Amino acid sequence: MALTLMKGSEAIAEAAIRAGARYFFGYPITPQTEIPEYMSARMPEVGGCFLQAESEVAAINMIYGAAGTGARAITSSSSPGISLKQEGISYCAGAQLPCVILNVMRGGPGLGNIQASQGDYMQGVKGGGNGDYHLLTYAPASVQEAIDIMMFAFDKAEQYRVPVLFLADGIIAQMMEPVEMPEMVDFKIDPEKKPWACTGWKPGDDPAKRGVINSIYIDTESLTEHNEVLQTVYKEIVANEQKWEYYNTEGAEFIITAFGTVARIAKSAIDELKKEGVKVGLVRPISVWPFPYDAVREAVMADSVKAVLDVELNEGQMLQDVKLAINGAKPIDFFGHYGSQMPTVDEVKAKIISMKEGK
Amino acid sequence: MKKIYILIGNYGSGKSELALNFAFQAAETGRTELIDLDMVNTYFRLTERGKMVRQKEIRLVSPNFACSGIETLSLPAEVASAFALDWDTVVFDVGGDAVGSTALGRYHSDFAALEPGQLEVLNVVNIRRPLSGTVEKIIRLQEEMQVHSRLQITGMINNTNLATMTGPDDLRDGYEILKEVSDRTGIPVAYTTGRQELLDQFLSEGHDPKYIGKPMAIDIYMKRDWESYIHSLS
Numbered sequence: 092m093a094l095t096l097m098k099g100s101e102a103i104a105e106a107a108i109r110a111g112a113r114y115f116f117g118y119p120i121t122p123q124t125e126i127p128e129y130m131s132a133r134m135p136e137v138g139g140c141f142l143q144a145e146s147e148v149a150a151i152n153m154i155y156g157a158a159g160t161g162a163r164a165i166t167s168s169s170s171p172g173i174s175l176k177q178e179g180i181s182y183c184a185g186a187q188l189p190c191v192i193l194n195v196m197r198g199g200p201g202l203g204n205i206q207a208s209q210g211d212y213m214q215g216v217k218g219g220g221n222g223d224y225h226l227l228t229y230a231p232a233s234v235q236e237a238i239d240i241m242m243f244a245f246d247k248a249e250q251y252r253v254p255v256l257f258l259a260d261g262i263i264a265q266m267m268e269p270v271e272m273p274e275m276v277d278f279k280i281d282p283e284k285k286p287w288a289c290t291g292w293k294p295g296d297d298p299a300k301r302g303v304i305n306s307i308y309i310d311t312e313s314l315t316e317h318n319e320v321l322q323t324v325y326k327e328i329v330a331n332e333q334k335w336e337y338y339n340t341e342g343a344e345f346i347i348t349a350f351g352t353v354a355r356i357a358k359s360a361i362d363e364l365k366k367e368g369v370k371v372g373l374v375r376p377i378s379v380w381p382f383p384y385d386a387v388r389e390a391v392m393a394d395s396v397k398a399v400l401d402v403e404l405n406e407g408q409m410l411q412d413v414k415l416a417i418n419g420a421k422p423i424d425f426f427g428h429y430g431s432q433m434p435t436v437d438e439v440k441a442k443i444i445s446m447k448e449g450k
Numbered sequence: 451m452k453k454i455y456i457l458i459g460n461y462g463s464g465k466s467e468l469a470l471n472f473a474f475q476a477a478e479t480g481r482t483e484l485i486d487l488d489m490v491n492t493y494f495r496l497t498e499r500g501k502m503v504r505q506k507e508i509r510l511v512s513p514n515f516a517c518s519g520i521e522t523l524s525l526p527a528e529v530a531s532a533f534a535l536d537w538d539t540v541v542f543d544v545g546g547d548a549v550g551s552t553a554l555g556r557y558h559s560d561f562a563a564l565e566p567g568q569l570e571v572l573n574v575v576n577i578r579r580p581l582s583g584t585v586e587k588i589i590r591l592q593e594e595m596q597v598h599s600r601l602q603i604t605g606m607i608n609n610t611n612l613a614t615m616t617g618p619d620d621l622r623d624g625y626e627i628l629k630e631v632s633d634r635t636g637i638p639v640a641y642t643t644g645r646q647e648l649l650d651q652f653l654s655e656g657h658d659p660k661y662i663g664k665p666m667a668i669d670i671y672m673k674r675d676w677e678s679y680i681h682s683l684s
Contacts, residue, residue: 096578096612098462105580265494266676267462269578269612358681436679 094269099234099259100125102270103193104133106241107165111278112191113139114164116153118146118172121205122261123195126167147172151179151192158188159304161280161288163245167193169261170211171202173219180254181220185306187287187321189248191241192226193257195264198430207261208430209351212408215258216380223318225325226256227332228380230350234268236377242273247332249285251324258379260404262352262433334377335386339365342395343372345443348387348413349402350376353427353434357402360439370395371443379409387416396421398446402439403427452568454532454540454561456554457607458595459574460582461546464609466496468574468643469543471668473508480538483509483531486516489523489553490545499671509537525553533560547581548594551601558600571599572640574607575631577624585630592635605640605663606631614677616645621652629661639663645670 097105104126107115115130127143134141140157144150150166157164168176173194183190196211198204215228227247231237237259244255282290289302308314336354339361340346349357354375361371374390376383391399399421401410407425417423426442428434455472457465466488473484486497496503497512504510511531513523532540544550554561561569573592575582582588596603610624621644628639639661644652646667653665 094578094612094615095580095583096462096576097580101580262676262680266674267613269615272580352676352680355680359679362681433675433679 097270098267099264101129102234103237104129106238109275110242110245111163111276112165114157115141116144116150117166120169120172123169123264147175151176154190158190159289161285165191169195169197170199177220182306183254184224186304187252191244191255196260206431209404210430226254228256230258230379232354235270260351329381333381333383335383336375338373340372340390343370345371346391346399347373359436382412384416399423401425454569456542456571458544458551463574463576465574467672469541470671473541476539477506477508483537483540485542486512487553488545490550548598551595551599554599571601571604573603574609577610577627588631607641609643618651641666643668
C-alpha cells in the first residue's frame with residue numbers, strides 16, 4: 092500500500108479530482124483555504140476549471156450552472172461562507188442537481204473564530220435553506236475516511252440527484268495523516284444517463300430532449316408533484332444510505348454517541364476506560380442525514396447498556412437526533428464544548444465515571 | 451565564524467521540526483538565533499514552540515502578529531539582527547514551496563555579502579508528500595524555490611517520513627529518489643534526518659554515504675495537539 096502524508100484539505104481536494112470533479116468554484120476562508128489553493132494548482136493539470144468567485148453566493152450559483160450540464164462540480168467553504176450559500180443550496184436541491192458541498196466547520200455563531208467546531212450540524216441536516224429538502228450529509232472522522240467518502244459522493248449525488256454535503260470539523264481539514272489515494276476515475280458526462288442535463292440542445296433537435304434546470308413551479312399542482320418526487324427520493328435515501336460505525340458496543344455499560352473528530356477523542360477515552368474496567372461503546376454516525384436512528388437505538392437497547400453519553404463540539408445539536416432514536420428508553424447525558432475548544436480524553440472519561448457513580 | 455542555515459522546501463516537509471532541531475543542537479555550544487520566516491500561514495509555525503526556544507536561550511525572531519490570531523503577517527525589522535549581530539549559528543525556517551521562499555529574496559544582498567562556507571541553503575524533502583513524490587516534482591520545485599529566493603540550494607535533506615506512522619522504508623525510498631535528483635542536478639544530499647532508531651536502522655543498511663550526507667537524529671517537537679487526544683488510525 093503506497094501511503095502519502097497529506098493534509099486533510101489537500102487530500103479532500105485531490106480525492107474530488109480523482110472522483111471526476113472538474114469544476115471548482117469557491118471563495119477563501121480559514122480553516123479550508125488550502126482546498127481552493129490546492130484546486131487552483133491542480134485543476135489546470137487535469138483540464139478542469141478553478142474559479143475564485145467574487146463571493147460564496149456567486150460560487151454556489153456557479154455550481155448550480157456547472158452541475159446543470161451534468162459535470163461534476165464542487166465547492167468548499169467554512170461555516171459563515173456556507174451560511175451565505177444556503178439560498179443556492181436550496182436551489183440546487185430544488186432543481187435536483189447532483190453536486191458536492193464541503194463545509195469545514197469553524198467556531199460560531201457569526202464570524203466566531205477559525206478553530207474547529209461542529210456547530211453547523213443543525214444547519215446541515217435540519218434545513219439551512221428554505222423548503223422541504225435534505226442533503227445527503229457525511230461527517231468524516233479521518234483524512235482517509237474523507238477521501239473514501241469523496242470517492243462515492245458524486246456517484247450518490249447522481250444516483251439520487253441530490254447535493255451531497257460534507258460536515259467536517261476544522262481538524263479534519265488541517266491535520267496531516269498518512270493516506271492511500273485511490274486511482275483517478277474516468278468520468279465523462281453521459282447524456283444518456285443524465286437526460287435532464289443541459290448538454291447542448293439546438294433548434295431542430297428533439298424538443299423532449301431539451302434539458303431545463305429549474306426550481307420554480309408556479310401552479311399549485313406542479314409544485315406539489317415536484318415535492319412528492321423529492322420526498323420519494325429522500326425516503327429511498329433514508330432506506331439505503333445510512334452509514335455508521337460501532338466500536339466496542341458488545342457488552343458495553345455505557346454508549347457514547349459522537350461524530351467526526353470528537354468520535355476519535357471518544358475512542359481514546361473508551362480505550363483508557365476499558366483498561367480501568369469500565370465497558371464503554373461508541374456509535375459514530377458517518378451519514379448524519381440520513382441519521383442512523385435504528386443503529387443508535389439497537390446499540391443502546393442492549394441489556395448491558397445503562398445510559399448514553401452524547402459528546403459534541405457544540406451545545407448538543409446531534410443530541411436531538413440521539414434522543415429521537417432512543418425515545419426516552421434509557422437515560423441520556425451530554426458533554427461538549429462550544430466550537431473551538433476540543434473536548435479532552437480526560438474530560439470524556441471523567442464524565443463517564445461520574446455517570447457510573449450516579450452523580 | 452557565523453554559520454547560517456536556511457531551511458526551505460515543500461509545504462509540510464518538516465522544515466520547522468528540523469529548524470528546531472538545528473537550533474537546539476547549535477545552542478548547546480554557541481550563541482544561536484532562530485528566525486521564523488514563514489510568511490504564508492498564520493498557524494503551524496515554530497513560533498508556537500516559542501517558549502521552549504527561549505528557554506534554551508535561543509533568540510527567536512517571529513513575523514509581526516504571528517500566533518496572535520491576526521491573519522496579517524509582516525516581516526519584522528529584527529531579521530536584520532541575523533546579519534548585524536555576532537551569532538555562532540542562525541537558522542532560518544522559511545514558508546513552504548516557492549511562495550514561501552519568496553520572503554528570502556528581500557535579504558539577497560545580506561546573503562551575498564557572506565563569506566564562502568558561511569551559508570547553507572537546504573531543501574528539506576519528504577517524498578511522502580504528494581508534491582515531492584517524484585524526481586521530476588522535486589527538481590521542478592527546487593528550481594522554482596531558487597528563483598523565488600534568489601539563492602542557490604547548497605544541499606538537500608532527506609527527511610522522508612509518515613509522521614506517527616514512519617517506518618524503515620521511508621528513509622530508504624527517500625534515499626533512492628534523492629540519489630537520482632542529486633545525480634541530475636549536482637546538488638548533494640547534505641543530511642539524512644529521522645528519529646534515532648529509524649536513522650540507525652537506515653545507516654546499518656550499507657547505502658552509499660555520498661547520498662546520505664551527514665546523518666542527524668532528531669527529536670519531535672512539533673507534535674500537534676490532536677496527536678494527544680484522537681484515536682490513532684488502525
